[in-house]
Amino acid sequence: MAQTVFAPWNDPEEKPLIQFRNVTKRFGDFTAIDRLTQDIYAREFFALLGPSGCGKTTLMRMLAGFERPTEGQILLGGQDLSQIPANQRSVNMMFQSYALFPHLTVWDNIAFGLKRAKKPKAEIEARVKEMLRLTRLEQFASRKPHQISGGQRQRVALARSLARAPKLLLLDEPLGALDKKLREETQFELMDIQEKTGTTFIIVTHDQEEAMTVASRVAVMDHGRIVQVDTPDRIYEAPNSVYVADFIGDVNLFHGVAKSRAERAPAPAARPLPEPETPEAEDALREMQEEAARKPQPTALGMALHDKVLAPIVGKWLDQQPKALPMPDPAPATGVTEAAAPAPVRTPDAPQASASTPTAATQPPAIPPGGLEIHWHAGQPPLVASNGPEALAGRNVVLSLRPEKISISKERPTAANVLQGKVIDIAYLGNISTYYVKLADGTMVKAQAANTRRISRRGITWEDTVWLSFTATAGVVLEDDT
Amino acid sequence: MKRFSWFNATALSFGFAFLYIPMIVLVVYSFNESRLVTVWAGFSTKWYAELFRDQAFLDAAWVTLRVAFFSSTIATVLGTMAAHAIVRAGRFPGRTLFSGMIYAPLVMPEVITGLSLLLLFIGLGIDRGVLTVVLAHTTFAMCYVSVVVSSRLATFDTALEEAARDLGATPFQAFRLVTLPIIAPAVISGWLLAFTLSLDDLVIASFTTGPGATTLPIKIFSAVRLGVSPQINALSTLLIVAVSVGVITASLVTKRNAVRRAREERAADQLA
Numbered sequence: 001m002a003q004t005v006f007a008p009w010n011d012p013e014e015k016p017l018i019q020f021r022n023v024t025k026r027f028g029d030f031t032a033i034d035r036l037t038q039d040i041y042a043r044e045f046f047a048l049l050g051p052s053g054c055g056k057t058t059l060m061r062m063l064a065g066f067e068r069p070t071e072g073q074i075l076l077g078g079q080d081l082s083q084i085p086a087n088q089r090s091v092n093m094m095f096q097s098y099a100l101f102p103h104l105t106v107w108d109n110i111a112f113g114l115k116r117a118k119k120p121k122a123e124i125e126a127r128v129k130e131m132l133r134l135t136r137l138e139q140f141a142s143r144k145p146h147q148i149s150g151g152q153r154q155r156v157a158l159a160r161s162l163a164r165a166p167k168l169l170l171l172d173e174p175l176g177a178l179d180k181k182l183r184e185e186t187q188f189e190l191m192d193i194q195e196k197t198g199t200t201f202i203i204v205t206h207d208q209e210e211a212m213t214v215a216s217r218v219a220v221m222d223h224g225r226i227v228q229v230d231t232p233d234r235i236y237e238a239p240n241s242v243y244v245a246d247f248i249g250d251v252n253l254f255h256g257v258a259k260s261r262a263e264r265a266p267a268p269a270a271r272p273l274p275e276p277e278t279p280e281a282e283d284a285l286r287e288m289q290e291e292a293a294r295k296p297q298p299t300a301l302g303m304a305l306h307d308k309v310l311a312p313i314v315g316k317w318l319d320q321q322p323k324a325l326p327m328p329d330p331a332p333a334t335g336v337t338e339a340a341a342p343a344p345v346r347t348p349d350a351p352q353a354s355a356s357t358p359t360a361a362t363q364p365p366a367i368p369p370g371g372l373e374i375h376w377h378a379g380q381p382p383l384v385a386s387n388g389p390e391a392l393a394g395r396n397v398v399l400s401l402r403p404e405k406i407s408i409s410k411e412r413p414t415a416a417n418v419l420q421g422k423v424i425d426i427a428y429l430g431n432i433s434t435y436y437v438k439l440a441d442g443t444m445v446k447a448q449a450a451n452t453r454r455i456s457r458r459g460i461t462w463e464d465t466v467w468l469s470f471t472a473t474a475g476v477v478l479e480d481d482t
Numbered sequence: 483m484k485r486f487s488w489f490n491a492t493a494l495s496f497g498f499a500f501l502y503i504p505m506i507v508l509v510v511y512s513f514n515e516s517r518l519v520t521v522w523a524g525f526s527t528k529w530y531a532e533l534f535r536d537q538a539f540l541d542a543a544w545v546t547l548r549v550a551f552f553s554s555t556i557a558t559v560l561g562t563m564a565a566h567a568i569v570r571a572g573r574f575p576g577r578t579l580f581s582g583m584i585y586a587p588l589v590m591p592e593v594i595t596g597l598s599l600l601l602l603f604i605g606l607g608i609d610r611g612v613l614t615v616v617l618a619h620t621t622f623a624m625c626y627v628s629v630v631v632s633s634r635l636a637t638f639d640t641a642l643e644e645a646a647r648d649l650g651a652t653p654f655q656a657f658r659l660v661t662l663p664i665i666a667p668a669v670i671s672g673w674l675l676a677f678t679l680s681l682d683d684l685v686i687a688s689f690t691t692g693p694g695a696t697t698l699p700i701k702i703f704s705a706v707r708l709g710v711s712p713q714i715n716a717l718s719t720l721l722i723v724a725v726s727v728g729v730i731t732a733s734l735v736t737k738r739n740a741v742r743r744a745r746e747e748r749a750a751d752q753l754a
Contacts, residue, residue, distance in 0.1 A: 066644055086647045099645035103663045112659075113649030147746045164649065 256376025561627025596689030610692030
């Protein structure tokens with residue numbers, strides 16, 4: 001547990017290996033890279049992720065020296081790269097097509113770069129042997145590229161690009177040509193080799209699973225800009241825009257108008273509540289009211305102090321519910337003053353669906369204070385998002401909600417957010433099932449549940465009326481920029 | 483598709499007859515006993531023996547081979563360089579004009595090429611001889627080579643050259659160590675094409691030749707004007723045999739390589 005987390009980007013002392021400074025690249029009228037500034041640190045496994053044409057390959061080709069920035073600078077270890085030709089950079093690239101030299105054997109392919117560096121013969125031999133061992137290719141050394149399989153070719157390409165021990169290795173869709181199973185194995189192999197060699201890797205991919213698996217940080221690109229750079233879990237759990245939320249993984253987007261939750265008012269009566277429009281919403285609202293009334297609340301000053309001054313430095317502690325992975329239970333321990341609610345009892349017959357059983361209804365779910373509620377559809381209760389930034393109050397917002405954060409059950413659960421709908425479709429994926437649920441107003445919502453039981457025991461089927469529920473912190477509130 | 487039909491058979495026979503009857507006649511009469519080309523008088527190989535005793539023909543053959551060898555070699559170097567420049571240089575101002583200018587001699591009447599070269603050599607005061615024929619043949623063979631090589635380069639994966647440069651090769655090393663070995667078959671067939679073109683060129687050679695540089699086609703042409711001799715038939719037969727052997731060998735080698743490669747690829751995939 002004492003292992004320190006690898007996060008040089010958080011260390012102000014750490015010097016970046018690569019610095020993009022206001023880099024722009026235009027091809028004629030087309031702007032491939034648009035004033036991009038980004039630091040990448042030594043030993044990072046940095047993934048550039050984006051749809052085709054977003055500029056990720058151009059960025060990589062500029063690092064390799066095949067393209068020159070129209071404006072701006074790229075620094076490698078503090079040195080401006082613009083005047084260094086491709087063959088003199090301490091940067092090597094693994095090409096998407098592998099670009100193995102078809103007329104040379106595996107051995108000669110790997111030795112190619114070493115021979116160009118005019119290394120002594122014995123050293124070349126030792127290094128090639130080492131690379132062959134690293135990539136488990138010893139027995140294929142004398143084969144030509146067309147005499148080995150796709151996976152072996154991929155490893156030759158990797159060995160060849162690593163042979164010169166570059167400071168930086170660029171991987172352009174390195175696993176694109178492999179089938180799924182082999183790709184997954186190779187991902188771990190890549191990570192392993194990256195760790196062993198200590199080389200900085202930059203990988204270009206359009207496969208988000210691949211980026212999430214291998215990378216220490218992921219940069220999501222769109223139209224020549226980096227939209228968000230973050231660790232894979234933050235990219236997934238805390239996207240900074242609708243674009244990122246929608247690009248990474250599956251997501252439900254609820255468009256609506258945000259209203260501040262006035263939970264800081266001394267009495268519930270002072271809180272302007274919308275008229276409950278459905279009986280379901282009535283329940284949820286009543287619970288919210290009771291909840292808010294029971295809790296001692298920080299004063300406005302205290303809250304502001306926490307939000308504006310302390311929280312950015314030491315993190316939020318007034319809202320301690322883990323933002324990253326919310327509990328499936330509707331009643332996690334929250335708030336500074338509230339005692340931890342006992343975990344609801346799971347009955348064996350309430351499987352992957354919401355854990356709340358009817359008995360749990362006696363304990364009103366703890367909805368964390370603060371945040372926003374989102375009025376998204378007339379006839380549907382507003383959605384509560386206690387983690388929503390209050391700065392967005394009054395704006396058009398999108399609540400982005402991952403399907404696996406939505407529980408689906410036949411009985412009405414007690415939760416911060418409850419919606420009723422009908423199962424239209426079930427996508428059975430083996431380990432999980434995705435339920436396509438149509439709400440009363442026609443909105444389709446995807447909910448996922450792990451198939452922990454054999455299929456015959458599962459209760460929910462087509463045309464069933466079900467309840468969807470999620471906690472007040474399950475989603476991410478984003479500004480509606482569409 | 484594969485069904486036999488009288489129509490197809492007839493069309494095919496006519497086509498082949500059109501192509502090969504003149505050659506068959508030529509070959510058959512090269513073994514004629516008689517001096518008269520059109521009268522069959524029995525089998526003999528004496529014209530072949532005579533051919534090899536005729537010093538003028540041997541000289542012309544030697545000149546032709548030298549001219550063909552040097553001009554096709556120079557044309558291959560220049561044509562490959564031009565093709566590489568056109569295909570790889572990307573967009574530069576005047577690219578279309580430049581590539582058009584390289585291919586222009588393909589459609590230029592030979593008489594004009596020959597005449598313009600003649601005028602140039604006279605203007606520069608170069609004595610006409612083997613050198614001028616070599617230069618002239620290089621000029622017109624170069625565009626054929628660059629057509630062949632650039633069509634190969636167009637399908638060549640640029641990433642290979644980039645990989646070579648990425649691994650520390652200079653642009654010239656990348657070309658010499660990676661591009662050239664891979665496009666070698668195209669370069670060789672370009673060379674063969676240039677060689678053949680030079681071998682049988684009459685028009686340009688006769689414009690640019692001088693004393694002591696009589697090529698075989700010029701020699702044949704002037705000999706025929708004095709009357710067709712069976713020697714010429716024998717010579718032509720030898721040329722046909724040489725060309726056929728070359729073409730058949732080349733295609734057999736190519737085919738065998740392709741088959742072996744396909745087999746190895748299958749084996750590699752099964753092994754995976």
